[in-house]
Amino acid sequence: MPKILPVIMCGGSGTRVWPESRESLPKQFIPLIGNRSTFQSIVSLVADPAIFESAVVITNFDYRFRVAEQLKEIGVEATIILEPERRDSAAAVGAAAAWAAAADPKTIVAVLAADHVFKEGKKFTELCAWAADAADAGHIVTFGVTPDRPATGYGYIHPGEPLKPDSRVRKVERFVEKPNEERAKSFIEKGYLWNSGNFVFRADVMLEELARFEPNIAAATAKAVALAKKDLGFVILDREPFVKAPQTSIDYAVMERTHRAAVLAADVGWSDVGEWSTVWRLSPQDAAGNSLRGRAVALDSSNVLVRSDEHLAAVVGLENVIVIATGDAVLVADKSQTDKVKQLVEKLKAEQIPEATQHRRAYRPWGYYQSIDQGARYQVKRIVVKPGGVLSLQKHFHRAEHWIVVRGAAEVTLNGEVHLVHENESIYLPIGSHHRLANPGKIDIELIEVQTGSYLGEDDIVRIEDVYNRT
Numbered sequence: 001m002p003k004i005l006p007v008i009m010c011g012g013s014g015t016r017v018w019p020e021s022r023e024s025l026p027k028q029f030i031p032l033i034g035n036r037s038t039f040q041s042i043v044s045l046v047a048d049p050a051i052f053e054s055a056v057v058i059t060n061f062d063y064r065f066r067v068a069e070q071l072k073e074i075g076v077e078a079t080i081i082l083e084p085e086r087r088d089s090a091a092a093v094g095a096a097a098a099w100a101a102a103a104d105p106k107t108i109v110a111v112l113a114a115d116h117v118f119k120e121g122k123k124f125t126e127l128c129a130w131a132a133d134a135a136d137a138g139h140i141v142t143f144g145v146t147p148d149r150p151a152t153g154y155g156y157i158h159p160g161e162p163l164k165p166d167s168r169v170r171k172v173e174r175f176v177e178k179p180n181e182e183r184a185k186s187f188i189e190k191g192y193l194w195n196s197g198n199f200v201f202r203a204d205v206m207l208e209e210l211a212r213f214e215p216n217i218a219a220a221t222a223k224a225v226a227l228a229k230k231d232l233g234f235v236i237l238d239r240e241p242f243v244k245a246p247q248t249s250i251d252y253a254v255m256e257r258t259h260r261a262a263v264l265a266a267d268v269g270w271s272d273v274g275e276w277s278t279v280w281r282l283s284p285q286d287a288a289g290n291s292l293r294g295r296a297v298a299l300d301s302s303n304v305l306v307r308s309d310e311h312l313a314a315v316v317g318l319e320n321v322i323v324i325a326t327g328d329a330v331l332v333a334d335k336s337q338t339d340k341v342k343q344l345v346e347k348l349k350a351e352q353i354p355e356a357t358q359h360r361r362a363y364r365p366w367g368y369y370q371s372i373d374q375g376a377r378y379q380v381k382r383i384v385v386k387p388g389g390v391l392s393l394q395k396h397f398h399r400a401e402h403w404i405v406v407r408g409a410a411e412v413t414l415n416g417e418v419h420l421v422h423e424n425e426s427i428y429l430p431i432g433s434h435h436r437l438a439n440p441g442k443i444d445i446e447l448i449e450v451q452t453g454s455y456l457g458e459d460d461i462v463r464i465e466d467v468y469n470r471t
Contacts, residue, residue: 084239094221119269144193150184392466399453408445
């Protein structure tokens with residue numbers, strides 16, 4: 001059996017686990033369960049060179065450096081393909097199939113979500129081999145999960161006869177969209193499976209089915225891959241053809257229409273970590289069913305999830321409650337109502353509340369900055385620059401900046417002159433000055449930036465030069 005090419009879909013925004021997950025740093029990059037992010041966990045799961053090829057990650061421009069950084073943290077190399085615009089999963093799968101087919105049309109591809117968890121990882125990789133065997137014979141295999149409750153947030157699969165007498169892979173009789181609770185109970189009684197949304201297929205088979213059912217997607221993604229270019233180690237799909245792909249899911253585009261669909265039961269502790277009640281269920285709990293993380297305390301409470309990394313969060317006399325505290329937002333919800341968090345985020349967006357999408361900490365390819373304090377004509381930030389990190393050469397029209405180094409030694413370029421600013425030293429950057437910050441050392445630079453001026457928005461940055469090609 002040839003090796004499997006794992007393709008990790010890593011472009012979602014994860015609004016259902018707000019406020020920890022936001023568009024600026026979505027849930028796949030957060031350690032929701034354990035110490036690694038779900039993205040890092042799934043990449044590690046498919047890193048066995050005896051079974052898998054080197055992974056491909058499909059993401060977008062906003063997340064490209066975060067993907068690269070998280071891969072580096074776990075010592076895994078992967079091809080990172082960037083979508084020029086989000087077009088839903090059908091276009092992403094089409095691009096993955098076209099990319100794989102360029103090397104070998106019969107490549108076996110496993111498309112996996114970056115925000116899913118498989119607790120029994122070794123068993124899952126064994127199932128991938130079963131799925132690959134069926135995919136090699138021309139089937140598109142989805143992993144189904146035996147329901148443990150009448151969930152209304154998942155699609156269901158009606159499995160049919162085995163593909164072969166000794167096969168664990170079965171034909172798909174039909175896919176069913178998210179049901180109400182009564183229908184979900186009847187599906188469980190009839191042996192239906194949850195649709196996990198993870199697939200294994202042969203590249204040429206998926207391309208054939210896309211061309212049959214969604215020729216515009218097939219044509220757009222094939223051309224976008226053929227015209228792709230490399231930049232800073234990323235593969236960038238060509239924008240002009242890619243954005244012509246209709247925006248739809250792979251379920252609607254292919255899986256619900258093809259006669260080649262098959263399903264393999266994958267009872268390996270799967271979860272899509274879709275909401276906070278799921279995080280509670282997957283997390284370690286004390287004898288009272290409480291899951292506490294960070295600076296969290298519970299008294300006379302049961303079945304609560306409390307998470308807080310900065311401020312002390314304490315609950316007293318509560319049951320079945322979720323409390324999530326970040327530096328700038330707090331969520332308190334009944335555990336049975338956490339599926340409404342997405343609606344809450346949409347409400348916050350409609351009211352143009354920045355915390356709906358943006359964290360206080362903003363990650364950049366060189367490190368990150370974090371807002372500390374803000375007033376009418378000033379703002380204070382903490383800036384951390386990684387070894388070798390270089391900010392753009394830039395200027396501002398409306399603000400001056402003061403940089404105070406608290407750790408490391410910063411190389412500051414100011415109007416063409418280079419200054420080395422050491423710990424406990426500072427430098428002033430007047431309005432309109434050309435300046436750049438770099439870290440030539442071997443430890444992180446930490447500094448406090450004090451901005452003063454009439455306008456302090458991030459869009460008051462004119463990049464003159466940038467090693468990350470953001471000018």
